[in-house]
Every structure is written in structure tokens, then in C-alpha cells.
Amino acid sequence: MKLETRKEQIIKISTILFKEKGFSAVTMRDIAKAMGIKAASLYNHISSKQEILSNIIIALAEEFTEGITQIKKASSSSVDKLNSIVELHVNITSNNSFGMASLNNDWMHLEEKLEYYLKLRLDYEQDFRQIIERGIANHELQDSNAEVMLFSMLSTLRSLYIWIPNKEDLNPSKLSSDLSRVLLKGIIK
Amino acid sequence: MKLETRKEQIIKISTILFKEKGFSAVTMRDIAKAMGIKAASLYNHISSKQEILSNIIIALAEEFTEGITQIKKASSSSVDKLNSIVELHVNITSNNSFGMASLNNDWMHLEEKLEYYLKLRLDYEQDFRQIIERGIANHELQDSNAEVMLFSMLSTLRSLYIWIPNKEDLNPSKLSSDLSRVLLKGIIK
């Protein structure tokens, strides 16, 4: 059992509040109240509200970057790489579904780290796109609009945070395989 | 060419600002500045910031409700109904991609209209779910997890607002058919 620092506790509680109302609508007093202390006391552990948001978003973005870097250099088929990407999203979102809300909806409120975040996101999308394009080139995937395929998969995977917390009986590996089947093979008979 | 009332102009500009930074981070002074007037002058046309948000979200939610009501009572196949739902989302989002951001991300800041919005959303999802379940029952669709199918389609369709404005050469009917193919038939060969 890891001992949580006070800073980690603040970030954890803020993550929950940010998902409920969004970063801009949550006040330092809201965070303090949820911690059971006064707002001024927060500043002994974090330097600003902005720092809390940065911690949440950048940590997640870097997890995705690490994940796709591993997938990219594996020697598996394109389809298996796509399956691994689905697994990556399901796993990260299962462990931090609250934080995924900030990553998706509050990234524009980043300040110093905004540029860095945008680079990570762009690189991730480019790696994902390349896996799809190679799948088309080597005839594993249908020869249709790669951009629509990318958009469709990424939209579903990025929305997992809305859905996962409502599935009390969540089994990540079953969800990954169900989702892979639907995303890759469609739903029609 | 329709003449826009001042109120409609305010709502239109607010919609753009809300998409950029979210409802909570946009001030009445921001809206006024974009209109070229002072904040106090806004109150001659709207009664509160809240009223602007309600107008944006409820109008869109009702469009979706009307759309699926028509689709539901058509005598077409389940697959054709799903195609119509894709078209519905592409059309509404093409006409108001900015407003779709508020619908997706700022609905929780509704006050008096929150309950009404939640009912419209729940009913919509229930209609959508029923179309999928009937498709499975009559063997048009694969006999797998209906909830995952619903989630996957809905996530992609709800995210269209992020993507559509970046496709300068957008052809709604081509997008609808590309998207239907990917969502229904998958991407694998």
C-alpha cells in the first residue's frame, strides 16, 4: 500500500471534482472543502490551481505516449497493434476515468504545458494513423477512408471515461475484446 | 436571407466562445467584446448567461429528439434506421458544430432546464438502444453486446463536432456514407 503525499491527495480529489463540473467551475474552496481543510492550506502543497490541472493531464498524456511507443515497435500485425491500442485505452481509463475527463475537455486551460500537451497529442494521432495506413497497404484493412477509421476509433476510445464508471461489473479484458470486435469487425451480420 | 435578431446574434457568438473555452470560462465581458458592445448592453436582449446556454443546448437536444422520432416510426430495416441516425448526427453537427460542444461538455451547468435535458437524452438513448436490439433480434446485426455497439456508435457520432470543422472540404452525404460503412461493417478485411 503506497503512502500518498498530501499533494497526491489534492490532485486525486481535484480530478473527481474537475470531471463533475469542469476545471473552470471548480474553485480552490471546493477542493479544500473536499479535503476537509481551508483553501489557503492547499498552497502549502501546490503552487496554483493550474499546477493541479497540469499534473492530471500531462501524466495521462505521457502514459499514452509510452503505450503507443511500445506498440509501434512491436513486430505484430496491424490488426494486433490496433487491438493493443484498444487495450491501452481501456487500461488507462479504467485506472483513471476521472482524469480522462480533464484530458478530453480541459486541456485548453493548460498554460505553460499547453504546447507540450499538443505535441504529445499530435504525435500520438500520427502514430495511430500510420498503423492504420500500413494495415491498408498490406491488405489487412479495407481500402477505404483511413481518416474516418482513425476518427471513429479514437472518438470511441476517448469517450470511454464517460461510460466505464457506470459499468459496475467492469472486466477490462472482456471490455477490450468486445470493443475490439465492434470497432474492427463492425456490428452488421 | 433571414434577419437575425440581436438575441440570436448574441447566442451565435456565445456558441463559438463556449466551444473554445467552455461555458464557465467565458465571461459576459468576453461575449460583449466579441459583439462590439459593453457587457451591460447584453442584458437588454437576454436575461442571464444561463439563458444563453439553455437556448444553445435545448434547441439542439430537441432537434435530435425530432429526428429520432421520425426514424423510429419509419417502416425501414434496422440497418437503414442506423444509417438514418448517422445522417441525423452528421447533418445537425454540420449546421452547428460549435453548439455541439456545449451540448456535450456543458450540459451540467444547466439549471432550470437540466432535468428536461436529461430526459431528452435518456429517451434518445433508449430509442437508439431499441433499434439496435431489434436489429439483433431479427438477425440483421451480430448477436453480441448491444450496449457496446450503442456506446461505440454514440461516442463517434457525439464527437463529430471536434472533427467536422477541420474538414474544409466537407461533403455531408459522403461523410455519412463513409461513417456508416466504418461503424456498421468495421474496418477489417
Added chain:
DNA sequence: GTCTATAAATCGATAGAC
């Protein structure tokens, strides 16, 4: 590490002149 107190800025909204 938490508190009280408060600074300095900004918020939504109103009053009243033009």
C-alpha cells in the same frame, strides 16, 4: 500543516443617463 485575515482582481448583474 493548518489557520484567520485579507489583498487584488474579476465575476454576473443592475441603475439610470442618453
Added chain:
DNA sequence: GTCTATCGATTTATAGAC
């Protein structure tokens, strides 16, 4: 229909006692 002026509440953040 827009303005200036301003109210009262609320915001992030700091100072300094304990």
C-alpha cells in the same frame, strides 16, 4: 440599444500567527 458607473459576491493567491 448602448453607455458609464457601480454593487455585492466570489475568485486566486499571499502574509503571518500558531
